[in-house]
Amino acid sequence: MSDAIMTPAAVAPSPIRTIAAKDIRDALRDRFVLIVTVFLGIAAVVALLTGAIALRNDVATYDAAKATLLALGKSAGEIKAPEFYPLRLLRGAIEQIEIIGAAISILIGYRAAASERGRQTLALMLTRPMRPWQFVAGKALAGIALLAGGLALVLGMLTAVLHLSSGVGLVPDDLLRIAIVWGVAVAYSACFFLVAFILTLHMRQISHALLAAFAVWLTLVLIAPQVGDTLDPDNQVAGGVFAQLQISKPDQTQIMKGFATFEALRNGIEEASVTKHFERFTFAVLGIKSTYTGMALWPVLVEMTSNLIWIVMTVLGLGALALALPLNPDRLAKA
Amino acid sequence: MSDPIIMTDKLTQSFDGVRAVDSLTLEIAKGEVFGFLGHNGAGKTTTVQMLTTLAKPASGTARVAGHDIRTDPLSVRRSIGYVPENVRLYDTQTATENLLFFARLSGVEAPQARVAEVLDLLDCTYLAHQRVGGFSKGMRQRVGLAQAILHRPSVLFLDEPTSGLDPMGIKMLRDLIIRLNIEFGMTIFMNTHLISEIAKTCTSIAVLSHGKLVFHDRIEAVTARYGDDAALEELYLSLTPVGRLAGAAA
């Protein structure tokens, strides 16, 4: 490139990129993101391993029972073989991402915004030729990139453990499903990141913003699914009400028709939470929910489109809100 | 010297192996306005923290108002008032609410009446029902002084009381200190940087350098020997490392 065409506009990196790069460098240096990622990684791997150990026990029990039956000269068909789909072992890990991952995203969002408060760095930045939204976008992108990296590490680690511990090995279709789950997990975590980021940038006191973000987390991640879960009558009797009454699946559907309003209310409460959409989408794609186990990927994706749209619309809506809200330099000057 | 109200005996404090206060032995008479001078990091604030029982000495001891700071800290606390360098109060509460809390903690009887009396004494009754969060540095300093004298202490410790105040604020504070000393007989122990204030307010001074006491005398003796403020400043600079360095360069 010749000097003649090296105008400042051509070579200066965009302010968004500069701010994002600085934030990522900061985050990597203070090791906070690394520590919380390791925490999530441990939680997820523990979930996977305990599931794998329990499954191995089921297989051993089945093998022993089968051997006994064969020795007695009976058919092994009398006992049900445990089904083994390696991706289903990810259930606990996905739930950890759903709960702890969301909490960690709040912390990263809080720190991204809190790092600019109580210091005079904002004045130094906003007196450069840059628009306030670019400042916000740079910080938000850095945070989301860190989340994406952290989740890639966690899911990568899970994939490796799953591959080694299952003894079956993963096929490309499994890897594609995990990659899709990673993408959706990034979008899901970004929702919580943005909630904390927006609250911390705009609330009067940052510690209150953190608590308010946790209140949102409690409501979406735990309370809404809890209410929905409790209203599921099958969860209210140990072993399930239908199992206790010995009623088969088609008959259950018939009986539940009489409780359509109740079911609609239950579903509505669950639908209000982005967490439930994440759970439904990932459980379907990974075949954790038995209805989708062994089903081809494309039809699952088609059926789960509405859940995906919910997640994407939530993250885009929050992103737009973060960019649209005007910054208050006076407030940012105070911690 | 009349009865000493503050006596230190080889008072020592260290942080990370560095002696912040090094075997400080000092006596301050009752009724004095004592100016404690020293460069940044000389150990003045650490000394005040030990004398006010906020920090325990590493070795040595001291008596304040007749009570040992090590063995009888509660009695020391009943006898003293303290205004830190940056007075911080509960921002969301009014001046009166803050003062009532501290008055009760100090065991003041009839705290409501006493708070009103002190606010009146310091000419800040108008601040009584305002939240402290909106106060200027000067207003905050006054409420800070008010909380320190609510229980009529015999010794008042002031850590850099004029720091950050405008000239008007400095003058008002100086007048108040003199009034508290003369009218109420309070002994004042004041950490300061401002040499000009020393001559106008203090009855005796001491200079601390790197934790060691390098000078202590009554102000009359100092002014008789050195004359005006400029000479006093020269004395101070000659005793502190920065001053010695400047002298060497000249």
Add this chain to the structure above:
Amino acid sequence: MSPRWLVARQSALFVLRERTVALLGAMFIVLVLISAWLGWSATATVDGIYQQATVFLKAAGRTVPPNPVFDMSPLFLMRNMSVYVALIGALSAIVIGNRLVCLDRKAGVLPLIGIRPLSQGDYAIGKIAALGALIAGLSIVAAVAATATFLVLPSIQLSLLQWAQLVGFMVVSAVYMAIFGLIGLATGAWSRSETVGLLLPVTAWLALTFILPQLTANLNPTAAINPISALAAPPDIGFFHWTAQILGPFSLADSFKFASARLLDYLPPDISPPSFIPPFLDLLLALVAATALAWRSLTGLAMTQGDYNV
């Protein structure tokens, strides 16, 4: 008025004025009321399903099993309260504990308190008493809501023993919340940064609620939101026996779930807690340990400045 009492009163009133604490407290109380409604609604639905199933089973000529609702104790209506205490109650307690010490540190008034005639032990007792009072307040409001629910539902009659069990549950809930509140108080006093002071107990809470039950009983994290699923028996394998032995006493969320299930009459007869220490004793030991931790941190708090770095 003694200095301890003054510190306790001032701190408690201060914390009550904070909007975020009020928000979390209000959330807790609203959820207690919702839990009563949820319990009633879900039980009524199970009963409705049973009535429909009876018609269906009779038409098919099959025997009709007994109504599962009749097997349920009236206290079962309040089962969701155990989930809300474990989730939002514990989190609110952490926030209350943290704010109680934060208010003095952030305001920078520690030196002004430090020079008053009260010992640091008095200060610590004042703060712990304030925490106790606030948590007792939350528990009493929850107890009043639960009592009112039982009194307004005419079809439900509680025996004297069941009333005692309800009181016992409220006491256990208060103990569980106090454990987290005391940890919040301790880390708020001990940590250099305000954020770390809040995050440490939250991390401990996350680990106790969502990770340890997985290790001791192979429970998935979302089981924590369902009082029934949270009581599954662990797989009968050496690994889980070992983890239950080693981690069981630390798995306070498990202890609380089992203690609640026993008091609210929904503990299945064939399931026992993972820890070898009985749940009530485990919670009491944790309370003593948390009190010692809070005492140590508060009496060791540097009164010279005390403000946070960030």
